[in-house]
Amino acid sequence: MLKDVTDRIKCFMNTMFHSNKKLVAPSILSADFSRLGEEVKAMEQAGADRLHIDVMDGHFVPNLTIGVPVIKSLKKITKLPLDVHLMVNEPESMISSFASVGADSITVHLESTKDTGKVLEQIRYTNVQAGLTLKPETPVEKLFPFLHQLDLVLIMTVEPGFGGQSLLPEAVAKISQVRKELDRQSLTVPIHVDGGVNDETLPLLSSADVLVSGHFIFKHQSYKEAISILKTQ
Numbered sequence: 275m276l277k278d279v280t281d282r283i284k285c286f287m288n289t290m291f292h293s294n295k296k297l298v299a300p301s302i303l304s305a306d307f308s309r310l311g312e313e314v315k316a317m318e319q320a321g322a323d324r325l326h327i328d329v330m331d332g333h334f335v336p337n338l339t340i341g342v343p344v345i346k347s348l349k350k351i352t353k354l355p356l357d358v359h360l361m362v363n364e365p366e367s368m369i370s371s372f373a374s375v376g377a378d379s380i381t382v383h384l385e386s387t388k389d390t391g392k393v394l395e396q397i398r399y400t401n402v403q404a405g406l407t408l409k410p411e412t413p414v415e416k417l418f419p420f421l422h423q424l425d426l427v428l429i430m431t432v433e434p435g436f437g438g439q440s441l442l443p444e445a446v447a448k449i450s451q452v453r454k455e456l457d458r459q460s461l462t463v464p465i466h467v468d469g470g471v472n473d474e475t476l477p478l479l480s481s482a483d484v485l486v487s488g489h490f491i492f493k494h495q496s497y498k499e500a501i502s503i504l505k506t507q
């Protein structure tokens with residue numbers, strides 16, 4: 275009986291959480307890297323809630339981006355939480371480095387490690403929030419055994435590797451599938467959605483809590499307007 279009431283309260287809290295405005299996390303992959311500090315400051319002033327940082331190793335995905343020294347520099351100039359999205363093979367070898375330079379969350383791919391549970395433990399052990407994500411073709415059920423170990427779930431709606439791609443509509447259903455499973459397990463974990471998020475795809479993403487968006491925000495003439503469009507629709 276008590277459990278039933280507790281579950282209902284948790285469900286109600288989840289509903290309240292969803293009805294709030296969405297948080298927006300610009301993905302700096304689409305920033306002008308020759309002026310990265312200014313770009314980050316501009317995002318802060320434009321109302322960004324968090325920063326999404328795509329780390330790629332040229333192996334797990336066919337692209338190579340930034341790493342620990344850049345995050346260390348960004349940490350000095352912004353108060354925004356830094357969400358590090360690791361698209362690398364064997365992320366376990368890098369967790370302590372990213373934690374030591376101030377990552378606020380580290381998200382790893384299910385497909386990138388042989389022992390997902392252990393990597394998540396490792397992330398939390400460093401006092402960093404743990405996130406888990408998966409490629410669009412990976413079945414969503416593979417996330418379910420790890421939900422209780424997570425501080426965020428990241429649903430990828432494009433193939434990881436590049437900014438500016440079109441959202442894959444078939445990946446969108448995973449957001450509500452994860453939401454349903456979180457409710458079933460009585461867990462409150464924010465769901466981030468990443469890839470092809472813009473003013474046109476926004477109506478598909480009502481079940482997400484945090485919108486990661488690169489191309490749409492950084493290519494918009496007004497960062498502030500772009501962020502407020504994502505927050506208010």
Ligand code: DX5
Binds near residue numbers: 437439471488
């Ligand atoms: C893709 C990255 C995304 C990307 C999103 O591998 O994980 O974070 O930067 O960018 P847009 O919003 O341009 O699809």
Ligand code: ZN
Binds near residue numbers: 301327328359468
């Ligand atoms: Zn990303």
